[in-house]
Amino acid sequence: xxxxxxxxxxxxxxxxxxxxxxxxxxxxxxxxxxxxxxxxxxxxxxxxxxxxxxxxxxxxxxxxxxxxxxxxxxxxxxxxxxxxxxxxxxxxxxxxxxxxxxxxxxxxxxxxxxxxxxxxxxxxxxxxxxxxxxxxxxxxxxxxxxxxxxxxxxxxxxxxxxxxxxxxxxxxxxxxxxxxxxxxxxxxxxxxxxxxxxxxxxxxxxxxxxxxxxxxxxxxxxxxxxxxxxxxxxxxxxxxxxxxxxxxxxxxxxxxxxxxxxxxxxxxxxxxxxxxxxxxxxxxxxxxxxxxxxxxxxxxxxxxxxxxxxxxxxxxxxxxxx
Amino acid sequence: xxxxxxxxxxxxxxxxxxxxxxxxxxxxxxxxxxxxxxxxxxxxxxxxxxxxxxxxxxxxxxxxxxxxxxxxxxxxxxxxxxxxxxxxxxxxxxxxxxxxxxxxxxxxxxxxxxxxxxxxxxxxxxxxxxxxxxxxxxxxxxxxxxxxxxxxxxxxxxxxxxxxxxxxxxxxxxxxxxxxxxxxxxxxxxxxxxxxxxxxxxxxxxxxxxxxxxxxxxxxxxxxxxxxxxxxxxxxxxxxxxxxxxxxxxxxxxxxxxxxxxxxxxxxxxxxxxxxxxxxxxxxxxxxxxxxxxxxxxxxxxxxxxxxxxxxxxxxxxxxxxxxxxxxxxxxxxxxxxxxxxxxxxxxxxxxxxxxxxxxxxxxxxxxxxxxxxxxxxxxxxxxxxxxxxxxxxxxxxxxxxxxxxxxxxxxxxxxxxxxxxxxxxxxxxxxxxxxxxxxxxxxxxxxxxxxxxxxxxxxxxxxxxxxxxxxxxxxxxxxxxxxxxxxxxxxxxxxxxxxxxxxxxxxxxxxxxxxxxxxxxxxxxxxxxxxxxxxxxxxxxxxxxxxxxxxxxxxxxxxxxxxxxxxxxxxxxxxxx
Numbered sequence: 001x002x003x004x005x006x007x008x009x010x011x012x013x014x015x016x017x018x019x020x021x022x023x024x025x026x027x028x029x030x031x032x033x034x035x036x037x038x039x040x041x042x043x044x045x046x047x048x049x050x051x052x053x054x055x056x057x058x059x060x061x062x063x064x065x066x067x068x069x070x071x072x073x074x075x076x077x078x079x080x081x082x083x084x085x086x087x088x089x090x091x092x093x094x095x096x097x098x099x100x101x102x103x104x105x106x107x108x109x110x111x112x113x114x115x116x117x118x119x120x121x122x123x124x125x126x127x128x129x130x131x132x133x134x135x136x137x138x139x140x141x142x143x144x145x146x147x148x149x150x151x152x153x154x155x156x157x158x159x160x161x162x163x164x165x166x167x168x169x170x171x172x173x174x175x176x177x178x179x180x181x182x183x184x185x186x187x188x189x190x191x192x193x194x195x196x197x198x199x200x201x202x203x204x205x206x207x208x209x210x211x212x213x214x215x216x217x218x219x220x221x222x223x224x225x226x227x228x229x230x231x232x233x234x235x236x237x238x239x240x241x242x243x244x245x246x247x248x249x250x251x252x253x254x255x256x257x258x259x260x261x262x263x264x265x266x267x268x269x270x271x272x273x274x275x276x277x278x279x280x281x282x283x284x285x286x287x288x289x290x291x292x293x294x295x296x297x298x299x300x301x302x303x304x305x306x307x308x309x310x311x312x313x314x315x316x317x318x319x320x321x322x
Numbered sequence: 323x324x325x326x327x328x329x330x331x332x333x334x335x336x337x338x339x340x341x342x343x344x345x346x347x348x349x350x351x352x353x354x355x356x357x358x359x360x361x362x363x364x365x366x367x368x369x370x371x372x373x374x375x376x377x378x379x380x381x382x383x384x385x386x387x388x389x390x391x392x393x394x395x396x397x398x399x400x401x402x403x404x405x406x407x408x409x410x411x412x413x414x415x416x417x418x419x420x421x422x423x424x425x426x427x428x429x430x431x432x433x434x435x436x437x438x439x440x441x442x443x444x445x446x447x448x449x450x451x452x453x454x455x456x457x458x459x460x461x462x463x464x465x466x467x468x469x470x471x472x473x474x475x476x477x478x479x480x481x482x483x484x485x486x487x488x489x490x491x492x493x494x495x496x497x498x499x500x501x502x503x504x505x506x507x508x509x510x511x512x513x514x515x516x517x518x519x520x521x522x523x524x525x526x527x528x529x530x531x532x533x534x535x536x537x538x539x540x541x542x543x544x545x546x547x548x549x550x551x552x553x554x555x556x557x558x559x560x561x562x563x564x565x566x567x568x569x570x571x572x573x574x575x576x577x578x579x580x581x582x583x584x585x586x587x588x589x590x591x592x593x594x595x596x597x598x599x600x601x602x603x604x605x606x607x608x609x610x611x612x613x614x615x616x617x618x619x620x621x622x623x624x625x626x627x628x629x630x631x632x633x634x635x636x637x638x639x640x641x642x643x644x645x646x647x648x649x650x651x652x653x654x655x656x657x658x659x660x661x662x663x664x665x666x667x668x669x670x671x672x673x674x675x676x677x678x679x680x681x682x683x684x685x686x687x688x689x690x691x692x693x694x695x696x697x698x699x700x701x702x703x704x705x706x707x708x709x710x711x712x713x714x715x716x717x718x719x720x721x722x723x724x725x726x727x728x729x730x731x732x733x734x735x736x737x738x739x740x741x742x743x744x745x746x747x748x749x750x751x752x753x754x755x756x757x758x759x760x761x762x763x764x765x766x767x768x769x770x771x772x773x774x775x776x777x778x779x780x781x782x783x784x785x786x787x788x789x790x791x792x793x794x795x796x797x798x799x800x801x802x803x804x805x806x807x808x809x810x811x812x813x814x815x816x817x818x819x820x821x822x823x824x825x826x827x828x829x830x831x832x833x834x835x836x837x838x839x840x841x842x843x844x845x846x847x848x849x850x851x852x853x854x855x856x857x858x859x860x861x862x863x864x865x866x867x868x869x870x871x872x873x874x875x876x877x878x879x880x881x882x883x884x885x886x887x888x889x890x891x892x893x894x895x896x897x898x899x900x
Contacts, residue, residue, distance in 0.1 A: 032777035038380065039780055041806040042799060044460030045813035046476045051455065053482060053489065083371045084378060084455075084554040093575045149605060157609045166610060172578040173361065173598045270601050272576035276369075285777055 004321035005310070012302050019298040020072075020291070024065050027290050033057050034081040034285050055081055068291055078288035080281075087292045090277060095259070097169050098273040101196065101266075102258035104189050108197035109204050114247065116201070117208025121243075122235060124213065132205060139202030148195040148268040155191060164191055167270040192269040196262050204250065212243040241315055248315065252308025256300035356877060360894030361596040364886075365616040367604045369576040375559040376538035377449050378456045387579050387599060390889065391432075391564035392538035395423050395442065400881040402696065402800060403838075404532050408437065408539060408565065408588075418527035418836045421535065425518045430586050431541050432569045439520035443512050444542035446522075446535075450503075452496045453551035460806075461537075464528035467507030474499045529833045529841060530801040539565070567592050567890040577601060583890075593877070593893035608869075611635065617871040618885070622749075623681040629869055636872035638880040641694040644797035645687045645863035646751055648742070648758065649783070652819030652857075654790045657740060661720035663856040667706040669713035669765040670758050676862050679750045679757075683867055687860035689849035690796075690804050694863075694882070696838055697802035697845035703853040713765045722766070731766035739768035740790035743783070745776040750864065751793055758793075784817055793861075802845050805829050808857075820857035874898040 034057075035048045052058055056067060071078055077087040116136075120129045153159055156166035165171065169188045176184050215221060216239055224234045261275025274293070281289035313319045370383040376392050379385055397407035406412060409423040429437035449458050450468060452475065463469045478492040487495075513521040524531055544558045553559060562570050567589065568581035579599040583592040600616055607619045608628055612635070621629070621637070629635045648666070650657040657663065672686045688706055691698040717723075722731040722738050731738040744755045752773070759769045774782065783789050796807060809815045809829055828848040835841050852858075868885045870878060877891045 030778065032781040036781045036785065037777040038457065039784065039794065039814075040797060041814055042461060043380075043457040046472060046479075047454075047457050047459045049479055050475065051457070053479060054455070058483065082380065084373050084559070152606055153609065157606075157613045157615075162613075166606060166613075166615060167602065168577050168600070170574070170577070172363070172574075172600050173580045173596060268603050268606065270577065270603060272369075272574070276576065280369075283775070283777065 001313070001321055005306070008306050008309075012299075012306075015302065016295075016298060020069070020295055021065065023294040023298070024068070024291065025061075027285075027287060027294075028061060028064075030285065032285050034287065037284060068288075072295070077292040080286050080289045082281075082284045082286045083289070087289050090289065091274065091292065091296070094261075094272050094274045094277055097271060098259060098261045098275070100169070100185065100189060101192055101262070101271055101273060104193040105197035105200065105262075106254060106258060108193055109200035110247075112197075112201045113204030114208050114244075117205040118212055118235070118240065118243075120205065120209045121212035121216065129209075133209075136202040136205050139198045140206075142198070144195055144199060144262075144264045145268055147198055148192070148265060151191045151195055152268070164188075166191075167268075169271055188269075192265050192271055195268070196265040204247065207246050207250065208243060211246050212239060215239045215243045218242075245312065245315065248311040249308050252304040252306075252311065253301075255304030255307065256297045259300055260297055356593050356891075356893035357896055358593050358595065358893070359896065360594055360874075360899035361598060362594045362875070362889075362892065362894070363616045363618070364597060364599045365602045365607060365610075365619045366599060367602065367607070367620070369601045370573065370579065372560055372573055372575070373554070374562040374570065374573070375553065375556075376540055377445065377454070377458060378554055378559060380457065387570070387573075387581075388538060388562070388564075389566075390568040390581055390597065391562050391566045391570050392540070393565045394536040394538050396532065396536035398800065398883060400883065402694070402882050404536060407536075408442075414836060418834075419525075420521050420523045421532065422515075422519065422521040423535075425520075426588055427518075429565060429588060431543075431565060432563045432584060433541075433544075435541070435543050437539070437541075437565055438517045439514045440517075441542045442520050442539050443514050444546060445537070445539045446512055447508070448540075448545070448550050448553070450500075451550040452493075452500050453549065455551060455554055458537075461534040464524040464526070464531050465511035466523050466525055467503050467511060469525065471499050471503045527834045527836060529836050530803040530805075532836075533799060533801040568597050587890055589890050592890040594889075597889070611869060611871065614871065614874070617874055619869050621867040621869045623679070623683040623864070623867065625869075626681060626683070626867065634871055634873040636870045636878070636880075636885075638868040638870065638885040639683055639865045640868075640882055640884060641685065641692065642863055642866045643692055643694045643799060644795050645690075645692045646754070646793065646795040646861045647687070647858040648791055648793055648861060649789075649818055649858050650791045651787060651789055653787070654740060656738060657791060658819075659720050660855060661716045662722075662738075663859060664706070665713040665716035665720070665765065666762060666767070666859050667856055668709045668716065669767070670761045670859065670861070671708040672706075672861055673708055675754055675757060679753055680862065680864050683865040685863045685865075687863050689853040689860060690808070690858075691802060691845065691849050692798065692863040695798065695800065695802045697842050697849075699842070699846045699849070702846055702850055710761075710765050717765065717767075725766055728768075729763075729766060730768045737768055738766060739770070741770045741772055742791045742793065743772050743774055743779055743789050744793035745779045746773050747776055748795070751795070754861065755793060784813065787817065787819075802841070803829070803833050804845075804848070805833065808852075818857045820855065822851060822855060825851050825855075 033052065035052060038048065056064060068078070079086050080090060083090060116132050120132045123129050152166050155161045156164050165188050170176070170181070170184050174184065221234060221239055224238045259274065261273035261278065263275035263279050265271065266273035266276045278293050281293065313321055366383050366386050368383050370387060371381050373379045373384050374387055374391065376388050379388060393407050395407060395409050396404045396412070399405045408425060408429060410426045412421060412423045414421050425437065425439060431437055446462060448454055449456065450462055459472065463472050475496050478487065478495055481487040482489055482492050510523055513523065515521060522535060541563055544563055545553055545556060548556050560573070567584055567587045569584050571580040571582050573579045578601060581597040581599070583595050585591050602610055602616060602619065607616065608625050610616050611619050612632060626637060629637065650663060652658045676682065676684045676686055685693050688700065688703045717731060717738070721733045724732045726732050726737060742755060742758065744751060746752065755771045755773070759771050762769050779792065783792050806812060807814045809826060810821050825848060828844050832841050832844045832848065866884065870885050872878065874894055875892055876895060877888070877893050878885055879888055
């Protein structure tokens with residue numbers, strides 16, 4: 001097992017290298033650079049040319065990539081051209097809120113998605129199944145921004161309720177500390193987590209339902225029932241564990257998304273997340289920021305799939321890595 | 323709708339007029355003497371980058387904050403004329419080349435240190451320094467000897483590009499030319515006479531210079547010991563120290579900026595102790611304003627409908643310093659024909675755009691000067707009122723007479739056709755593209771529209787010039803000098819490919835005179851040339867619309883400068899302080 005993990009981690013190095021090269025080329029292929037959106041007659045075009053040379057935007061692409069690689073190998077993510085601040089600070093500033101929102105919505109997804117999925121599968125073709133399936137379709141088809149706006153209007157801005165804050169992740173200028181601070185963040189978290197989680201709940205529920213139905217048809221389940229085991233034991237002890245295999249895949253694949261943020265939800269709720277930052281950096285061709293973020297996403301994607309593979313071994317004794 | 327809009331405008335105008343004579347807010351019958359206390363919640367739609375350094379920032383959102391924290395030597399009065407801000411008085415020499423400022427007495431930075439002319443000189447010297455990483459150097463090229471130095475820098479840059487010189491050697495030469503300028507000309511260009519008195523001298527009289535000198539002043543005692551190239555890393559770039567009515571407290575990334583009043587503010591101690599600039603979502607902002615979560619926001623024309631019956635919200639609408647246009651590439655065989663461009667101006671129903679897309683909150687443009695600028699005079703211009711008939715006549719005159727099976731005009735077997743690029747982002751502009759397409763189709767012009775992301779589009783247009791026609795806007799400043807956009811020797815002036823000797827003459831002449839009354843006739847004549855030539859098909863200028871909670875905020879005197887210009891005089895009645 002240990003050997004396997006080490007091997008997988010070592011494999012990541014060349015893949016990561018290839019990924020950054022690919023990402024670099026794709027980013028550079030997009031027309032424009034950090035200065036091309038500055039269409040303001042008072043911004044000095046000659047000075048802009050000087051800055052392009054200063055940031056080596058006029059250098060040959062292999063040299064630009066080499067410079068970036070050298071910097072990364074020294075553990076420096078670089079400095080944003082437009083934010084004029086170090087990229088690592090920019091990411092760290094937003095990591096906490098991003099993870100808070102990501103984990104909260106993910107918890108929501110698992111807490112509701114799995115039980116509802118099991119329920120729908122066990123009570124297949126009952127009114128409960130139809131209801132949850134119907135709701136799942138609604139949840140999958142409703143656009144996140146629209147659901148977000150509905151939540152804000154309904155629960156934050158007084159029609160009909162004014163229970164929760166409408167935006168931000170803490171009360172502006174309140175300077176809270178200790179428990180009050182955490183409660184404040186919690187109150188701000190509810191609506192965005194709901195808005196972000198709803199699609200996930202619906203999606204996971206459908207996965208679990210399908211997978212559960214499949215497992216319930218298996219021979220060993222029939223055998224278990226034939227042994228005279230109670231429904232509860234059959235479902236929760238024998239079937240569930242196998243039915244959750246796809247959930248592990250989802251969890252593994254969700255890792256980069258957890259850190260990557262959710263641009264739409266972040267925008268509607270003014271959540272200081274990495275998603276919005278990525279979007280801004282993309283529009284402004286802020287190369288150092290884009291490269292650092294993509295490197296991070298690539299790394300997390302690979303770690304996520306490794307974790308998923310390890311997770312399989314954990315749940316399914318038939319799978320062994322050596 | 324139109325009538326109500328006019329009444330609204332009239333009310334705003336009356337309010338503004340009334341306010342310039344009386345100091346109390348006429349809209350509020352039970353207003354008493356101002357009281358201190360409360361928190362003012364302003365809003366903006368995008369997060370600032372956190373570059374709160376006047377000489378380094380690039381985004382309007384950063385400038386919102388900078389505007390409250392810093393002051394320049396000059397500011398504008400209600401007629402948008404330059405008056406003293408940090409200065410006590412200023413004087414232009416008889417030869418129009420030297421401006422001398424005397425600073426106010428006892429001016430203090432937010433950290434308590436005195437403001438001196440050293441700070442002023444430091445601010446402008448920093449922007450000229452070769453290591454400066456901002457984009458404002460060009461504004462000061464008129465100072466004695468500076469243009470020569472900048473031209474040398476530019477030439478060395480071109481030599482680097484042509485591989486005639488290495489970057490290191492060029493940097494050495496640039497440093498030498500800077501040292502030379504500092505030694506020979508800088509004392510003449512920026513002359514610190516004493517702690518209070520400073521004079522700026524230009525090579526030639528240059529009118530826009532007053533506007534450029536109005537720039538926010540940064541503290542020398544804070545930044546002085548830092549290398550200019552490293553100024554962005556200085557903590558005071560993130561947590562600025564200024565002279566303005568509000569002191570910077572903190573910026574919670576992507577959330578809000580907190581400011582507290584400056585008790586020593588030279589215009590008077592502000593009544594409201596705390597100002598919080600919240601970042602809000604544009605689609606949610608209006609409801610937050612109505613719910614009282616924010617007290618101020620910029621509004622779209624289409625949202626006014628939702629607020630107009632709300633007695634607690636006051637709308638302040640002003641003409642803007644920008645306008646939207648359809649640019650044309652003069653290398654395009656069809657579009658370089660003036661008759662075709664004029665025909666398009668007649669064929670595009672721009673009045674309908676202002677009415678439908680801007681709900682009347684805007685002006686149809688027929689030349690380059692937008693209505694907010696004092697050199698604007700529409701009376702002398704051809705209005706190109708919507709007239710498809712006239713458009714077709716002009717096209718026929720240009721030889722476009724035959725129509726093909728699809729109803730498009732042809733000449734020598736070629737269809738009257740071009741591609742119109744437009745950027746995503748500005749909703750009104752996005753909506754105008756299909757209108758233009760339909761209007762032009764009606765007179766037989768085939769327009770293929772293509773939406774592009776902003777940076778891609780600007781690269782296609784300004785760097786590669788691979789376009790037929792495109793939609794975009796110019797945002798201008800107070801001084802009417804159009805040189806940066808219409809002199810063909812600089813980047814923006816090159817883009818259309820249009821040249822006109824008389825236009826260049828007039829633009830240069832316009833900057834040599836300093837008095838607005840002497841400059842205006844020049845610009846009126848110049849605007850007429852553009853109005854006839856149409857290097858751009860001018861579309862519209864959208865008003866700036868501000869929405870304010872007038873039940874909470876008292877002491878507003880909205881005028882041409884907008885709603886927030888006298889923020890230190892704002893106050894909140896005790897019942898609303900919560």
